[in-house]
Structures are given as C-alpha cells and as structure tokens.
Amino acid sequence: MLSTGHYLILSSLSRNGPESRSELALRLGMSKAAVSGLVRDLLKQDILCEQAPVHGSGRPSVPLAVRAEAAWLIGISLQDDPAIVVLTDLHGTVHDRMELPRHADLDTCVAALCAAIGQLREGLGTARGDLSGVGVALPGFVANDRQTCLACTALGWRDVDIGGLLSKRTGLPTWIENDANALILGEQLFGTLRSSPDFSVIFISHGIGCATIVNGRLLRGSAGGAGEMSHAPIVTDMAHALPCRCGNRGCLETVASLLAIGNAARRAGLPAGIGELARLAAAGQPEALSILHHAGASMGLATAHLIQLVDPSHVVVMLDPQLRDGIYGHALQRETESHILRRPASRGMILFRDFEPDSFASGAASLAARYFIFGPDGV
Amino acid sequence: MLSTGHYLILSSLSRNGPESRSELALRLGMSKAAVSGLVRDLLKQDILCEQAPVHGSGRPSVPLAVRAEAAWLIGISLQDDPAIVVLTDLHGTVHDRMELPRHADLDTCVAALCAAIGQLREGLGTARGDLSGVGVALPGFVANDRQTCLACTALGWRDVDIGGLLSKRTGLPTWIENDANALILGEQLFGTLRSSPDFSVIFISHGIGCATIVNGRLLRGSAGGAGEMSHAPIVTDMAHALPCRCGNRGCLETVASLLAIGNAARRAGLPAGIGELARLAAAGQPEALSILHHAGASMGLATAHLIQLVDPSHVVVMLDPQLRDGIYGHALQRETESHILRRPASRGMILFRDFEPDSFASGAASLAARYFIFGPDGV
DNA sequence: TCAACATAGTTCATAATATAAACTATAGAG
DNA sequence: CTCTATAGTTTATATTATGAACTATGTTGA
Numbered sequence: 145m146l147s148t149g150h151y152l153i154l155s156s157l158s159r160n161g162p163e164s165r166s167e168l169a170l171r172l173g174m175s176k177a178a179v180s181g182l183v184r185d186l187l188k189q190d191i192l193c194e195q196a197p198v199h200g201s202g203r204p205s206v207p208l209a210v211r212a213e214a215a216w217l218i219g220i221s222l223q224d225d226p227a228i229v230v231l232t233d234l235h236g237t238v239h240d241r242m243e244l245p246r247h248a249d250l251d252t253c254v255a256a257l258c259a260a261i262g263q264l265r266e267g268l269g270t271a272r273g274d275l276s277g278v279g280v281a282l283p284g285f286v287a288n289d290r291q292t293c294l295a296c297t298a299l300g301w302r303d304v305d306i307g308g309l310l311s312k313r314t315g316l317p318t319w320i321e322n323d324a325n326a327l328i329l330g331e332q333l334f335g336t337l338r339s340s341p342d343f344s345v346i347f348i349s350h351g352i353g354c355a356t357i358v359n360g361r362l363l364r365g366s367a368g369g370a371g372e373m374s375h376a377p378i379v380t381d382m383a384h385a386l387p388c389r390c391g392n393r394g395c396l397e398t399v400a401s402l403l404a405i406g407n408a409a410r411r412a413g414l415p416a417g418i419g420e421l422a423r424l425a426a427a428g429q430p431e432a433l434s435i436l437h438h439a440g441a442s443m444g445l446a447t448a449h450l451i452q453l454v455d456p457s458h459v460v461v462m463l464d465p466q467l468r469d470g471i472y473g474h475a476l477q478r479e480t481e482s483h484i485l486r487r488p489a490s491r492g493m494i495l496f497r498d499f500e501p502d503s504f505a506s507g508a509a510s511l512a513a514r515y516f517i518f519g520p521d522g523v
Numbered sequence: 524m525l526s527t528g529h530y531l532i533l534s535s536l537s538r539n540g541p542e543s544r545s546e547l548a549l550r551l552g553m554s555k556a557a558v559s560g561l562v563r564d565l566l567k568q569d570i571l572c573e574q575a576p577v578h579g580s581g582r583p584s585v586p587l588a589v590r591a592e593a594a595w596l597i598g599i600s601l602q603d604d605p606a607i608v609v610l611t612d613l614h615g616t617v618h619d620r621m622e623l624p625r626h627a628d629l630d631t632c633v634a635a636l637c638a639a640i641g642q643l644r645e646g647l648g649t650a651r652g653d654l655s656g657v658g659v660a661l662p663g664f665v666a667n668d669r670q671t672c673l674a675c676t677a678l679g680w681r682d683v684d685i686g687g688l689l690s691k692r693t694g695l696p697t698w699i700e701n702d703a704n705a706l707i708l709g710e711q712l713f714g715t716l717r718s719s720p721d722f723s724v725i726f727i728s729h730g731i732g733c734a735t736i737v738n739g740r741l742l743r744g745s746a747g748g749a750g751e752m753s754h755a756p757i758v759t760d761m762a763h764a765l766p767c768r769c770g771n772r773g774c775l776e777t778v779a780s781l782l783a784i785g786n787a788a789r790r791a792g793l794p795a796g797i798g799e800l801a802r803l804a805a806a807g808q809p810e811a812l813s814i815l816h817h818a819g820a821s822m823g824l825a826t827a828h829l830i831q832l833v834d835p836s837h838v839v840v841m842l843d844p845q846l847r848d849g850i851y852g853h854a855l856q857r858e859t860e861s862h863i864l865r866r867p868a869s870r871g872m873i874l875f876r877d878f879e880p881d882s883f884a885s886g887a888a889s890l891a892a893r894y895f896i897f898g899p900d901g902v
Numbered sequence: 903t904c905a906a907c908a909t910a911g912t913t914c915a916t917a918a919t920a921t922a923a924a925c926t927a928t929a930g931a932g
Numbered sequence: 933c934t935c936t937a938t939a940g941t942t943t944a945t946a947t948t949a950t951g952a953a954c955t956a957t958g959t960t961g962a
Contacts, residue, residue, distance in 0.1 A: 365834020455744020
C-alpha cells in the first residue's frame with residue numbers, strides 16, 4: 145500500500161522528469177532521509193527505476209524515473225465513430241489499439257468495449273502484469289463522480305452510468321470524462337506542457353472543444369460547464385448571427401466548426417469538404433477565402449477572450465493541417481494576437497498541433513494513469 | 524506555534540462557519556481525538572471560542588468559532604484618491620478608518636501610510652493586543668512574491684518594492700495585491716460567497732476590474748494577467764471601435780467604463796456626470812439611453828464570455844446604484860442571460876452589490892487575515 | 903598516486919502527529 | 933430514573949518525518 149509520501153514522489157517525477165533523491169528532497173521540502181525511505185519502497189515494488197548516474201563533483205547522483213511498464217491502462221475514445229480503444233503504459237505510449245463501431249445502444253456498446261478490453265488484456269499477456277484501470281472520453285457532460293454521463297447528444301445518452309457498468313464487467317477501476325477534459329488531462333500528464341500549471345487546449349473538428357488547466361488543476365467550473373467556448377457569443381451583429389442548436393444565436397460553433405464551415409460552403413454553392421474548400425482558398429477562390437477567414441478570425445476572437453480572462457502560458461490548438469496551414473490558421477493567429485494585451489511571451493503562445501488519431505483515447509488512458517501516479521486523493 | 528492541523532481547523536471554521544468538534548472531524552476526515560487536541564490548543568491561545576451548546580438527542584454539541592478579536596489587521600486601498608486605511612478584526616469588520624491623500628511619490632506615500640498605521644495602532648490600545656499584518660490593494664500588476672508592484676499607471680510606479688518598505692518601517696508582515704484580486708479575496712474570506720469554490724467579482728468604476736476564484740483559489744494566470752476583462756475585444760466592428768490606451772481598439776473599457784460613458788456623453792453634447800446621464804436616461808432622453816444601453820450590453824457580453832469559459836456559480840457585480848437600477852444594469856443582465864447556455868441556476872447568478880466605500884481596503888486587510896487563518900503555506 | 907574535498911545517499915534514535923478504542927459527560931426519551 | 937444517543941477526552945500506539953552522524957563514491961590538485 146502506498147502512502148501520501150509515495151504519491152508525492154511519483155507526482156513530482158511524473159511532472160518534472162527524472163530527478164535524484166537529493167533533488168526530490170529539495171523540491172518537495174522533505175528530508176533526505178524521508179525521500180530515501182519512500183524511494184526504497186517504490187524501487188522494491190518495481191514502480192521506479194534508477195537511471196545512469198550523473199557525474200559532477202562528489203558522489204554521482206542517481207536519477208529516478210517512473211517505470212513505464214509499472215502499469216498498463218486502457219483508454220477509450222467515444223469522441224467519434226469508430227470508437228477507439230488503446231492500451232498504453234504509464235508514459236502514455238500506445239502499445240496496442242483497436243477500432244470498433246460506436247454503438248449508441250448502451251448494452252451493445254458496453255459489451256463491445258468489454259470484448260475489446262478483453263482482447264487487449266490477452267495480448268498483454270500475464271508476464272507483464274495486469275491492467276490497472278480504464279478511462280473513457282466522450283463528447284458530453286459527466287457527473288462529478290466521473291462515473292455517470294449526464295448528457296451526450298451524439299450518443300443520445302442521459303444519466304447513463306457507463307462507468308459503473310464497465311467497472312463491474314471488467315473488474316477494473318474506471319473513470320469517465322468529457323472529451324476536451326480528457327485531452328488536456330492527457331496533455332498534462334504525458335505531454336510537453338506537463339510542467340506548466342496554466343494552459344489551455346482547443347480542438348476544432350465537427351464541433352469545438354476547449355479545456356483549461358489552472359493552478360495545476362482542471363478547470364471544471366461550478367457545474368462542470370467550464371470551457372464551453374463553442375457557445376461563446378462571437379457574432380454579435382444579429383443580422384448575420386446564425387441560430388445555434390443551443391437555442392441562442394451567433395455562437396462560435398455556428399461559424400468556426402468544421403460543420404459550420406461545410407454549411408457555409410454549401411450555401412455558397414461550393415463543395416462542403418474541408419479539403420476541397422482549403423484547396424480552393426489556397427488557389428484564391430474569393431468565397432472560399434471569405435468563409436475560412438471569417439471562421440478562423442472568429443476562432444481567434446474567442447481565443448483572445450480566453451487569454452484575456454484566464455492568461456494561460458500556452459494555448460494548444462488541434463486542427464486539421466489543411467486548415468492550420470491555410471488562411472484559417474493565419475486568421476486565427478492574427479486575430480488572437482491583435483486582441484490580447486502585449487505580453488513578453490505572447491509570441492509562441494499558440495501551439496498548433498496535429499490531430500493525432502489516438503489523442504482522445506490516450507487522454508482517456510491518462511485518467512486511469514493519474515490514479516496510479518497521484519493516488520486516491522490526488523488531482 | 525501553530526501546525527498544519529491547527530490551520531486546517533481555522534480554515535474550515537472560517538469557510539464553513541461555526542461547527543462542533545465532531546462535525547469538524549467528519550468534514551476534515553480526521554479523528555475526533557486529533558480535532559479535540561488541536562481545538563484545545565486554539566482555545567488556550569484565545570484564537571477560538573465556544574458558542575452556546577446546540578441541543579439534540581445525546582450530549583449537546585458545542586459550536587466553535589474563530590474569535591474576531593484574535594487578530595487585528597490593517598488594510599490599505601490605493602485604488603482611488605484619497606487612499607483609505609482601515610483597521611479590521613478577523614471577521615473583516617472595520618473598527619476604525621482614515622483617509623489620506625494618495626501620494627504618487629513613493630517616500631511620501633510610505634511615510635503617510637506609516638503615520639496612519641501608527642495612529643490606528645495607538646487607537647487600538649495595548650489591551651487588545653497588537654496588529655498582525657498589513658495588506659495593500661492597488662490598481663496595477665504585482666509580482667508573485669506579493670511585495671513588489673511591477674507596474675501601476677495610476678501612480679506611475681514601476682518595480683516598486685512597497686511591501687518591503689512598509690514591512691521594514693512598521694515591523695509588520697505586509698502583502699500587496701491587485702485591487703480586483705484583493706476585492707475577491709476579501710469576498711472569499713469575509714463575504715457571503717465564502718463557501719463557494721468558483722465565483723467571480725467584477726467592479727465598474729473609472730476602469731473595470733475583474734477577478735475569479737477557481738477551485739477555491741485565486742485565478743492569477745501564468746503571468747498574473749488573468750481577469751483582464753477590461754481589455755476583452757468587445758467591439759469587433761472596426762468602424763465603431765474606439766482606440767484604447769492599451770494600443771488595441773474596441774476593448775471593453777472603451778465603451779463600458781464610467782470614463783468611457785462620460786466621454787461618449789461629452790461627444791453627444793450631454794453632461795458627462797454619471798448621475799445626470801442616468802437621470803436623463805430615466806426620463807427617456809434617447810442619446811443617454813443609447814449610450815448607457817450600449818455600455819451595459821457590452822458589459823453583459825463580456826460577462827457572458829466569462830461565464831461560458833469559467834462557469835462560476837455567481838458573478839458579483841459592483842456598480843453605482845444609479846447605473847445598476849437603470850438601463851445599464853438592465854442591459855447588462857439581459858445581454859448576459861441571452862448569451863449563456865441555459866443552466867438550472869442561471870437565474871440569480873448575477874449578484875449586484877453596492878460599492879461600499881471600504882470594500883477595497885477591507886479586501887486588502889483580508890490579505891493579512893489569510894496568513895493568520897490559512898498559515899504560511901496556506902492559499 | 904594519494905590525500906583532501908564535495909556531494910549523494912543511508913542509518914538510527916527521536917519528535918511530531920494522527921489513530922483506535924475505551925472512557926467520561928450530558929442531554930432527551932420512555 | 934434508567935436507557936440510549938451523541939459529544940468530547942484520554943491513553944496507548946502506529947505512522948511518518950526529522951536531524952545528525954555516518955557511509956559511499958566520485959573529482960580535484962599537488
């Protein structure tokens with residue numbers, strides 16, 4: 145059984161990378177004796193490993209690292225169809241994966257997922273130990289217990305206890321999370337921004353998702369509704385504001401999402417495919433340029449609001465490369481930068497990143513990894 | 524000397540109001556024995572007091588409360604001229620106050636403040652104990668150490684170590700904070716929203732200030748720039764966007780601040796005073812109505828962005844009653860509610876509150892009170 | 903080559919802090 | 933007036949961190 149002290153060591157090594165016992169003691173404000181004892185336990189349990197000594201003056205220090213193979217996690221993304229199930233290690237590396245149809249019927253869905261988990265579990269074999277937990281990312285609202293999906297329009301779910309069902313059938317602890325939240329929590333645990341306590345992630349696909357880490361913790365809001373950028377009021381000129389499925393008009397997602405861009409293209413008599421539209425814009429087609437510019441600039445305006453209110457160190461924007469490299473990405477960046485207070489580090493604040501196909505699934509796996517690294521009371 | 528356990532008790536009682544030892548043990552997840560011992564220490568040191576027993580079935584429980592007179596704090600507001608210095612107790616009640624001219628010259632300013640503190644200290648007498656600390660609220664950026672003012676345009680300060688100067692001359696621990704931050708931290712410690720972990724405060728005077736509590740902690744952002752709502756890009760129609768002192772155009776404060784309203788009135792040939800303008804609007808004067816409606820609606824739009832991104836449980840809006848009760852307040856509320864996703868609790872989410880003259884000063888005093896209640900490692 | 907030095911990490915006696923379980927205190931209910 | 937329910941205390945004990953002395957293992961420079 146691990147204590148709070150053990151989890152402190154694991155958290156620090158995960159966040160700040162390999163460090164020696166002495167460095168850990170300094171960073172955590174603990175005595176060398178305490179760190180030494182805790183590390184001994186973790187080494188004995190094969191959770192940590194020692195790396196090659198670092199030579200300086202005096203006795204060389206031995207960096208300690210969390211062993212990637214100390215735990216195996218399942219991550220499930222229901223963000224899109226097909227659903228994706230991945231097997232990752234504690235560093236977030238995907239070792240195996242499966243795709244399966246995303247069933248809206250709950251029982252069918254759970255059965256299919258459990259079958260996939262069973263298959264990945266067999267592939268893992270017994271020599272490397274058993275699975276430690278399951279995480280699920282889905283596009284919708286999740287209750288505070290991280291077990292129940294309160295609402296998911298894409299799947300037609302309301303108050304669905306998918307966490308309870310999965311954990312009962314697999315015997316594994318299971319966590320459910322909103323897709324954008326899973327994405328940023330994965331980024332925080334596995335990604336390059338993991339030492340930053342304040343950053344945001346935005347993804348632009350059919351819809352728009354956004355999540356933010358503040359003071360090192362996920363910003364959920366009082367009712368779990370934080371980060372609802374896609375319904376930010378961007379088009380204020382009511383003559384041009386389109387109605388949104390939320391009931392309001394002029395929401396960001398009515399102009400900047402892929403769905404909205406496709407709709408605008410169709411209205412203009414252009415092909416609705418993003419690829420073709422991007423090519424037309426690159427070739428100078430005025431209508432295509434106008435649609436994509438308006439979409440990107442709107443996205444940039446919303447991003448500027450985010451930056452002004454929350455002041456993240458970075459905003460990771462996940463976006464189709466065709467849009468990123470064209471006028472959409474250009475307008476997004478330009479509009480953002482022209483509407484925020486000049487800060488020393490404002491250049492390079494926006495980090496474009498490709499849509500890796502397993503981003504959501506490995507983010508979901510990170511939910512289970514967190515439990516292993518931060519402990520039951522952990523973040 | 525108080526330990527972490529003692530501060531846990533104090534924090535809980537401060538946040539959740541008086542509770543018995545048993546209730547504390549339950550809430551904090553500690554044993555009754557531990558709470559009993561910690562409470563004994565705090566009673567012996569006259570930091571806590573026992574209230575009248577509450578009878579149920581079984582032995583009556585004895586609610587414990589933080590003694591207001593356990594510490595005396597100084598709060599200084601440099602938010603406006605004149606500067607305000609208050610003497611408060613641990614509950615935030617103002618027991619004495621002074622006003623003095625706000626000197627821009629640092630040495631003069633520090634000397635005047637120290638003289639005022641000395642006078643309030645004498646008035647306190649020796650029987651009630653000495654002062655515990657000083658807090659300062661000012662309109663500007665403050666370094667992370669809460670000692671140095673990095674920039675304050677109103678006073679013309681840059682990299683001014685006012686915290687160090689004050690603490691050296693008074694011998695008291697001193698904390699500096701941005702005015703909006705001091706306001707919300709005071710609200711969190713002393714106010715009615717103190718049990719809410721997610722809320723925002725906006726104040727509208729010459730400028731516009733905004734601060735947010737998230738996960739129970741102040742949202743500072745990566746560079747201390749969080750809550751800069753006043754430079755949110757609200758007027759996107761560049762034909763009508765006014766230039767802002769920040770260098771951009773169309774910032775919120777170019778339309779919604781009292782200064783901006785006065786300017787707009789002057790351009791329209793109307794009196795620039797808020798009171799007269801509000802009266803004209805109430806009487807139906809079209810230009811006055813238009814100016815105030817536009818200002819309030821812009822404020823509401825920015826508030827909607829805040830709510831969509833951060834999802835606070837409440838937004839406290841501090842505003843001149845003349846504006847609050849007129850079309851400005853109406854437009855603000857209407858525009859906010861029409862641009863946020865319908866949430867069960869969205870009605871009553873905006874709480875208007877009067878501009879108490881000592882709000883900023885007692886918020887500043889709360890900075891020092893926090894140290895007493897949360898301890899050196901506290902929030 | 904070897905003593906001097908510097909830093910990393912361990913050992914062990916001790917201090918601080920929490921816990922569990924039994925105990926006392928103080929009421930209302932029947 | 934006893935029974936019962938709940939609040940709070942006592943005490944022996946377990947857990948966890950600490951400080952200081954100690955060992956380990958290298959570099960440095962004469």
